[in-house]
Amino acid sequence: MPDYLLELSKNPAARNAVKKLNLPLPLPENLKRITGPWPEQPLADLVVDVGHLPKSALAPFLAKALCSAGATVYASGSDSQFAHYQDSATAWGRIAKIVEADAKPTGYKAHALVFDVTGAQGPEDLKAMYAFYNARLRSLASSGRVLICARPFGNAKDLGAAVASRAVEGFMRSVGKEIGKKGATATLLYVDEGAEERLIPVARFFLSHASAYVSGQPVHISGAVAAPKGYSNTRSLDGKTALVTGAAQGIGRQIAIRLALEGARVICMDRPAEEKATAELARQIKGSALHLDITDKDAAKVMADHVAKHGKKLDALIHNAGVTRDKMLVNMDEQRWDMAMTINLMAVMETTDSLLPLMPTDARIVCLSSIAGIAGNPGQTNYAASKAGIIGMVKALAPSFAKKGICINAVAPGFIETRMTAAIPLTTREAGRRLCSLGQGGLPEDVAQVVTFLSTPQASGITGEAIRICGQNFIGA
Amino acid sequence: MAAKKSTATGRRAVIVGGVRTPFIRAFGSFTRLNTIDLGTKAVKGLIEKFPLPLKEIESVVWGGTMLPGGVAVNIGREIVFDAGLPMEVESFTVVRACTTSILSATIAASMIERGDADVIIAGGSDSTSNVEVRMPPTLVHKAAPVVMSAKSTPSDYLKLLGKLRKEDIVPGRPSIRERTTGELMGEAAEKMAARNEISRQAQDAFALQSHLRAAQAISSGRFAQEVIAVETPDGETVYTDNIVRGDTTLEKLAKLKPAFAQGGTLTAGNSSSLTDGGAALLLMSEEKAKALGFTPLAAFKSWSYDAVDPWDQLLIGPAISMPKALAKAGMTGDDVDLVDIHEAFAAQVLCILKALNSDAFAKERLGLDKAVMKRDPEQINIHGGSVALGHPFAATGARMILTMANELAASGKQTALLGVCAGGALSAALLLEAV
Numbered sequence A: 001m002p003d004y005l006l007e008l009s010k011n012p013a014a015r016n017a018v019k020k021l022n023l024p025l026p027l028p029e030n031l032k033r034i035t036g037p038w039p040e041q042p043l044a045d046l047v048v049d050v051g052h053l054p055k056s057a058l059a060p061f062l063a064k065a066l067c068s069a070g071a072t073v074y075a076s077g078s079d080s081q082f083a084h085y086q087d088s089a090t091a092w093g094r095i096a097k098i099v100e101a102d103a104k105p106t107g108y109k110a111h112a113l114v115f116d117v118t119g120a121q122g123p124e125d126l127k128a129m130y131a132f133y134n135a136r137l138r139s140l141a142s143s144g145r146v147l148i149c150a151r152p153f154g155n156a157k158d159l160g161a162a163v164a165s166r167a168v169e170g171f172m173r174s175v176g177k178e179i180g181k182k183g184a185t186a187t188l189l190y191v192d193e194g195a196e197e198r199l200i201p202v203a204r205f206f207l208s209h210a211s212a213y214v215s216g217q218p219v220h221i222s223g224a225v226a227a228p229k230g231y232s233n234t235r236s237l238d239g240k241t242a243l244v245t246g247a248a249q250g251i252g253r254q255i256a257i258r259l260a261l262e263g264a265r266v267i268c269m270d271r272p273a274e275e276k277a278t279a280e281l282a283r284q285i286k287g288s289a290l291h292l293d294i295t296d297k298d299a300a301k302v303m304a305d306h307v308a309k310h311g312k313k314l315d316a317l318i319h320n321a322g323v324t325r326d327k328m329l330v331n332m333d334e335q336r337w338d339m340a341m342t343i344n345l346m347a348v349m350e351t352t353d354s355l356l357p358l359m360p361t362d363a364r365i366v367c368l369s370s371i372a373g374i375a376g377n378p379g380q381t382n383y384a385a386s387k388a389g390i391i392g393m394v395k396a397l398a399p400s401f402a403k404k405g406i407c408i409n410a411v412a413p414g415f416i417e418t419r420m421t422a423a424i425p426l427t428t429r430e431a432g433r434r435l436c437s438l439g440q441g442g443l444p445e446d447v448a449q450v451v452t453f454l455s456t457p458q459a460s461g462i463t464g465e466a467i468r469i470c471g472q473n474f475i476g477a
Numbered sequence B: 001m002a003a004k005k006s007t008a009t010g011r012r013a014v015i016v017g018g019v020r021t022p023f024i025r026a027f028g029s030f031t032r033l034n035t036i037d038l039g040t041k042a043v044k045g046l047i048e049k050f051p052l053p054l055k056e057i058e059s060v061v062w063g064g065t066m067l068p069g070g071v072a073v074n075i076g077r078e079i080v081f082d083a084g085l086p087m088e089v090e091s092f093t094v095v096r097a098c099t100t101s102i103l104s105a106t107i108a109a110s111m112i113e114r115g116d117a118d119v120i121i122a123g124g125s126d127s128t129s130n131v132e133v134r135m136p137p138t139l140v141h142k143a144a145p146v147v148m149s150a151k152s153t154p155s156d157y158l159k160l161l162g163k164l165r166k167e168d169i170v171p172g173r174p175s176i177r178e179r180t181t182g183e184l185m186g187e188a189a190e191k192m193a194a195r196n197e198i199s200r201q202a203q204d205a206f207a208l209q210s211h212l213r214a215a216q217a218i219s220s221g222r223f224a225q226e227v228i229a230v231e232t233p234d235g236e237t238v239y240t241d242n243i244v245r246g247d248t249t250l251e252k253l254a255k256l257k258p259a260f261a262q263g264g265t266l267t268a269g270n271s272s273s274l275t276d277g278g279a280a281l282l283l284m285s286e287e288k289a290k291a292l293g294f295t296p297l298a299a300f301k302s303w304s305y306d307a308v309d310p311w312d313q314l315l316i317g318p319a320i321s322m323p324k325a326l327a328k329a330g331m332t333g334d335d336v337d338l339v340d341i342h343e344a345f346a347a348q349v350l351c352i353l354k355a356l357n358s359d360a361f362a363k364e365r366l367g368l369d370k371a372v373m374k375r376d377p378e379q380i381n382i383h384g385g386s387v388a389l390g391h392p393f394a395a396t397g398a399r400m401i402l403t404m405a406n407e408l409a410a411s412g413k414q415t416a417l418l419g420v421c422a423g424g425a426l427s428a429a430l431l432l433e434a435v
Helices: A004-009 A012-020 A059-068 A079-091 A123-139 A159-182 A196-207 A250-261 A272-284 A299-310 A334-358 A371-375 A381-404 A426-434 A444-454 B035-049 B075-082 B100-113 B137-148 B154-163 B185-195 B200-219 B250-255 B286-291 B318-328 B346-356 B359-366 B393-411
Strands: A047-052 A072-075 A110-116 A140-150 A185-191 A217-221 A241-245 A265-270 A288-291 A316-319 A364-368 A407-413 A466-469 B013-020 B059-063 B090-094 B119-127 B275-285 B298-307 B338-341 B415-422 B426-434
Touching: A004 A012, A047 A059, A047 A123, A059 A072, A059 A079, A059 A110, A059 A196, A059 B359, A072 A079, A079 B346, A079 B359, A110 A123, A110 A196, A123 A140, A123 A159, A140 A159, A140 A196, A159 A185, A185 A196, A196 A217, A217 A466, A241 A250, A241 A299, A250 A265, A250 A272, A250 A316, A250 A444, A265 A272, A265 A299, A272 A288, A288 A299, A299 A334, A316 A334, A334 A381, A364 A381, A364 A444, A371 A381, A371 A407, A371 A466, A381 A407, A381 A466, A407 A444, A444 A466, B013 B035, B013 B100, B013 B286, B013 B393, B035 B075, B035 B119, B035 B275, B035 B393, B059 B075, B059 B100, B059 B393, B075 B090, B090 B100, B100 B119, B100 B275, B100 B298, B100 B393, B100 B426, B119 B393, B137 B154, B185 B346, B200 B250, B200 B346, B275 B286, B275 B393, B298 B318, B298 B393, B318 B346, B318 B359, B318 B415, B318 B426, B338 B346, B338 B393, B346 B359, B346 B415, B393 B415, B393 B426
Parallel strands: A047 A072, A047 A110, A110 A140, A140 A185, A185 A217, A241 A265, A241 A316, A265 A288, A316 A364, A364 A407, A407 A466, B059 B090, B059 B119, B338 B415
Antiparallel strands: B013 B275, B013 B298, B119 B275, B298 B426, B415 B426
């Protein structure tokens, strides 16, 4: 069943009427998304307002990220910081404008408000960040972005810096909740020293409309995994082979489609019972179909053989297949427990292990976790345990995989509009949709965007992370 | 000046000479000359000025973007016939928007350098006065079965008339809009000017420079060595370009209204105009030129053809092509004596210079350490450009090659770098060297 409030909000007359009559209807913003292949300049002609602390280090990198993505930059900061924007902007043919740090924007809506808080020595330094957003947040466009860059608090050399770094996270999460009704999102990128170059493509992704349903999310950017020799912002996956489990329907299907849109040759795997849908998808995206139940005892070997035959190497492995077998714990039979744990967790561990020899030094692994695995859900002890286990696996494997050049991450979808969520009773479903900053459910393609980005060479800075795609769900965010 | 460098390894293609028709504002004296006619005038003028045994000519590599529809597609071959060249002279026609006759010249040079030919006429012509007015394809689709069939009876024709609707018989309006973006060239240039903050004053000052320099080249007789007199079907003889305004001033230019956008900065005065004209070059292998007793003007050193994103900056391409052509020749801007950039719009030239002068552009767009060729607007286009002279699309490249080749020969300078932007977000650069 469609989201009637979202449908209503798409009609300007109805939107106006609701506003005028002061009806207690929380009309969600129709989120801007990228439907076609990623464009070379996802921020073309959009205004990005950017600010720095005097000692912030990221101006050269943010300048490259913003200007090469086509943004018109309004920058505040020191002369030497502004010079980076002036340079990059000239290179990309959009002259950067200098603005006062605490000046209220006039005459424009900003697509994104970016603040670089690296170099903060203590909480007193955050006042500049407060002033920047205080003056500007009103000018943020719908489906806009708040992006804050900081140093990770674990690496801070003294107490003041550590406190400041962690304080930014609370700030960012609250901003996300304030701007959600505009369809706008907030992200915090923790950038390790030495990993600044990796920030460029990550900032591009989180500033673009591709990250529509991610909000309130801190992401750690490290230099743990070797950086790619080069990469392309478009058709990033040309020449690469990806395998998606559970590809026939819903989120898995959209992941396969998005991976193919960005150039990957996709092996679409699903149970033999889904043969028709899997084969149809494989035809549509010019990939191959693998009709296989992941719980078959030789499934791992069959997968490896299929990869060897169709792609020779496996550049991206997407563990998407999963089941729910919900029951309150006191009523849950053993079979439900076993089934969720086997398919959602044990099969993932096993196939990761057996496919690893086929994965080259810049391979990527993405595992579907769930917001239930972070927050817990009544009736989902089995499911939540398996999905939390996924996060454990990703964090445990990341350091050793990093040495091989492989990134492994989890994504945790919240309420996504699928066949699965359509089956939830109406009142529960409505609650699921509304209880997030964006006030609406996400779409399978929103998950696919993040999974696909994490599968690209340019996501080399992200590993061992669990990224929520939940519109900043109020529970578990 | 840079030390003399030479690419004289193996065969080298040289420019022996060239001519062009006067460049005349569209719907003026050349209205009754179509693209083939203008090409024919140029080629005839060329062989009159540089007489050689006609049987030596092996090929005519021609360019045209405004082809006389329904008459001929391979207009080069028609020019062979109309110019009275031997029937055995083979010919083909190329199109690459405003870089068309840079392309025809470098294809000819390639043919010579790989030993396919010794003597080739290359060039291009365009009659914007004869831009084709198209009938809707639906008319063709409906009419074709009746018109093409030998069995059609008068009653079939009557039935056909009954089937036609208004939209089938209203001709399409000719347009120089980009097919992908729907943008007019001028709109694209207006956008570039705004993004790069190129002021109206700067554009007008550059346009003034173009007009004054072109006017000087005409009045001093400098262009007399390359412009031929053309007799029109009306019996008029046209001797010189008619768009150049040697008497224009900054004040006059400042009074003109924006042409493409309200509050815009591009005007008729700082943009090139729709123009009729043709230009032809005589290219030979160096040995053949010597054997036939010609003194070559210049040789081809390197070139680069490129494309950019039409949604971004449609006409910025030369800022990429010119450094690339230099890199291929192992040169930098310090080695270049003359720079000639096609002036579709003063704004577009100034945007290209801004990019060429930017170290950040060189780093981020070209992967170089720093800008390889920095120039001020006063340092380029010594004899003016398309803003003053006009821009018959397929003749402009050959016009620029001709002027620069003559300049190298006359001045004793060593190298000239040409840059041309084009519709479809294409670009070309060509590096010429003295012989």
